[in-house]
Amino acid sequence: MTNEMATRRYLGFLVPAAIMFIGVGVALRLADNAAMLPPPALYAVSIVPVGIMLSMFWSHWRYMGEIDEFLRFIQLKATFAGLFIVLSIAAGWGWLELFADAPRLSIFWLNPLYWFAYSAASVILNIRYGRTR
Amino acid sequence: MKNHIRQLRTERGWSQAVLGEKLNVSRQSVIAIETGRYDPSLPLAFRIARLFGRPIEEIFLDDQIDDA
Numbered sequence: 001m002t003n004e005m006a007t008r009r010y011l012g013f014l015v016p017a018a019i020m021f022i023g024v025g026v027a028l029r030l031a032d033n034a035a036m037l038p039p040p041a042l043y044a045v046s047i048v049p050v051g052i053m054l055s056m057f058w059s060h061w062r063y064m065g066e067i068d069e070f071l072r073f074i075q076l077k078a079t080f081a082g083l084f085i086v087l088s089i090a091a092g093w094g095w096l097e098l099f100a101d102a103p104r105l106s107i108f109w110l111n112p113l114y115w116f117a118y119s120a121a122s123v124i125l126n127i128r129y130g131r132t133r
Numbered sequence: 134m135k136n137h138i139r140q141l142r143t144e145r146g147w148s149q150a151v152l153g154e155k156l157n158v159s160r161q162s163v164i165a166i167e168t169g170r171y172d173p174s175l176p177l178a179f180r181i182a183r184l185f186g187r188p189i190e191e192i193f194l195d196d197q198i199d200d201a
Contacts, residue, residue, distance in 0.1 A: 003158075003159045067159075068157070068158040068159055068162050069158070069162070069173070069174050069177060070158065070159065070161065070162035070165050070166070070171050070173075071159055071161070071162065073171065126161070129161060129164070129165050129170055129171070
């Protein structure tokens with residue numbers, strides 16, 4: 001499989017999955033607000049976005065195995081950057097919540113924050129190493 | 134790690150994309166290796182050496198030997 005094919009397959013899976021993740025999240029919020037589902041059912045349906053999220057990470061794992069060593073090097077760095085940013089924000093904001101009465105940050109936002117940070121790092125690294133001009 | 138890949142490539146009239154195809158890597162991999170921003174793995178270094186018909190030591194410059 002060429003790098004281009006692997007990238008197309010990866011994005012072809014990731015983008016629809018991300019849209020589904022957002023859509024399911026919005027639907028769950030609306031259902032909860034409208035009291036359409038009893039709490040046990042809400043717990044069960046909440047597993048759906050988790051499944052979508054796991055599939056997104058699985059597709060990234062597969063992508064990392066299909067690209068060449070240098071692109072894998074870029075992806076590893078971008079993944080690490082995403083984790084670094086998310087964990088720093090989670091830890092830092094946690095301290096603020098504990099000691100500075102900062103408003104509570106839902107951990108729900110850590111997943112989209114990771115993907116945003118990873119994407120930004122991926123673009124920056126690709127520019128730095130000469131992929132995008 | 135400095136190397137002579139760009140010189141060897143241009144001597145043969147190959148573009149970076151063509152070299153990437155011959156090595157089964159991306160064009161950006163070739164760019165990164167040529168500019169010394171990325172050091173290839175041993176299997177890839179051997180493929181490069183075989184492609185150009187030169188020993189690895191002639192293609193990749195050992196910085197420690199240069200400094201000595």
